[in-house]
Amino acid sequence: MPSQLTRARVLAQYRGHWLVASEADEPPQLLTARGRLTETPITGDWVGVDEGGAIAHVYNRTGTIIRRVPGEQGKPVSAQILAANVDLALVTEPLPEPKARRLERFAALAAAGGVPVALALTKTDLVDDGYLTAAQLARRMGVADAFDVSAVTGEGIDAVRSLLTPGTTAVLLGASGTGKSTLVNALLGEDRMKTGEVRASDRRGRHTTVTRELLTLPGGAQLIDTPGIRVAGLWDGTGESFADVDTLAEHCRFVDCEHRTEPGCAVRDAIDPERLAAWRKLQRELAWVEDRRAAQRQRDEWHKQITRHMRANPKR
Ligand SMILES: Nc1nc2c(ncn2[C@@H]2O[C@H](COP(=O)(O)OP(=O)(O)OP(=O)(O)O)[C@@H](O)[C@H]2O)c(=O)[nH]1
Numbered sequence: 001m002p003s004q005l006t007r008a009r010v011l012a013q014y015r016g017h018w019l020v021a022s023e024a025d026e027p028p029q030l031l032t033a034r035g036r037l038t039e040t041p042i043t044g045d046w047v048g049v050d051e052g053g054a055i056a057h058v059y060n061r062t063g064t065i066i067r068r069v070p071g072e073q074g075k076p077v078s079a080q081i082l083a084a085n086v087d088l089a090l091v092t093e094p095l096p097e098p099k100a101r102r103l104e105r106f107a108a109l110a111a112a113g114g115v116p117v118a119l120a121l122t123k124t125d126l127v128d129d130g131y132l133t134a135a136q137l138a139r140r141m142g143v144a145d146a147f148d149v150s151a152v153t154g155e156g157i158d159a160v161r162s163l164l165t166p167g168t169t170a171v172l173l174g175a176s177g178t179g180k181s182t183l184v185n186a187l188l189g190e191d192r193m194k195t196g197e198v199r200a201s202d203r204r205g206r207h208t209t210v211t212r213e214l215l216t217l218p219g220g221a222q223l224i225d226t227p228g229i230r231v232a233g234l235w236d237g238t239g240e241s242f243a244d245v246d247t248l249a250e251h252c253r254f255v256d257c258e259h260r261t262e263p264g265c266a267v268r269d270a271i272d273p274e275r276l277a278a279w280r281k282l283q284r285e286l287a288w289v290e291d292r293r294a295a296q297r298q299r300d301e302w303h304k305q306i307t308r309h310m311r312a313n314p315k316r
């Protein structure tokens with residue numbers, strides 16, 4: 001690592017460029033990377049900028065949101081890091097009929113990366129008792145913080161703000177159309193104009209391929225939006241998001257109990273059947289992913305060995 005590096009945060013990524021803000025109160029700059037980095041910088045990353053003004057290092061990440069990229073049949077499975085160095089995931093789902101299955105999936109995605117979860121049920125203006133639904137879902141999922149919010153009436157926005165203390169980096173996670181961007185706008189208030197397309201233009205013109213952007217909220221917290229996610233495949237476990245099932249499962253008679261009809265099962269009668277079905281479905285998905293990943297690792301190892309062998313025995 002070169003000696004003189006300035007620490008800076010990646011606000012957004014473009015093709016071969018990154019919008020980066022140093023800790024000092026300077027305007028963000030569009031930078032390129034120096035040579036080959038060990039990691040490709042992504043939104044939320046802390047990077048080291050060298051004296052020539054290029055990204056030369058990506059610091060270790062804590063709290064990452066990683067999903068499996070929807071792949072074609074027969075193609076290798078791969079992962080995509082959606083956000084780095086995140087302290088809180090606000091998982092969104094709209095009222096009047098929030099889908100528990102989607103909430104559980106996004107919560108698992110966050111938990112797998114070591115990120116605590118809060119629920120934000122949007123569009124509460126469409127119902128009378130959104131707070132009840134939020135409380136029930138939170139209880140069932142073992143989530144401490146849950147809010148029903150409305151960008152139309154402003155209800156619940158302050159409650160969400162109370163979690164977004166200065167220095168916190170939060171990410172909005174949820175399916176397309178669940179109200180993430182609208183919530184961002186509500187939290188930003190009038191500051192919205194300073195962000196987005198305005199900042200993403202420079203001498204070379206406008207960079208319109210904004211995908212995930214780290215924004216600074218008026219209160220001093222950072223927020224990353226993740227627009228347009230259709231499929232949120234799991235990649236590496238479900239973290240602590242099914243702690244209820246995992247804890248009870250320790251008391252099942254069989255270690256590989258699937259909590260169906262096995263005798264001495266401690267989970268089946270204690271967990272909501274739909275939640276248990278969701279757990280099973282995600283476990284099956286993870287088993288499939290792990291199989292594919294193991295097969296790919298084996299193939300990679302093979303290729304390495306062949307290459308090594310050919311290098312050691314060049315044709316004469
Ligand atoms: N009634 C009502 N409608 C809302 C509220 N929040 C969002 N909507 C509407 O829901 C739709 C989807 O909201 P978006 O904020 O674009 O959803 P998103 O999650 O950002 O979607 P992607 O960008 O595709 O991921 C829009 O038509 C919003 O106007 C709300 O609090 N109340």
Ligand SMILES: [Zn+2]
Nearest residue numbers: 252257259265
């Ligand atoms: Zn069991």
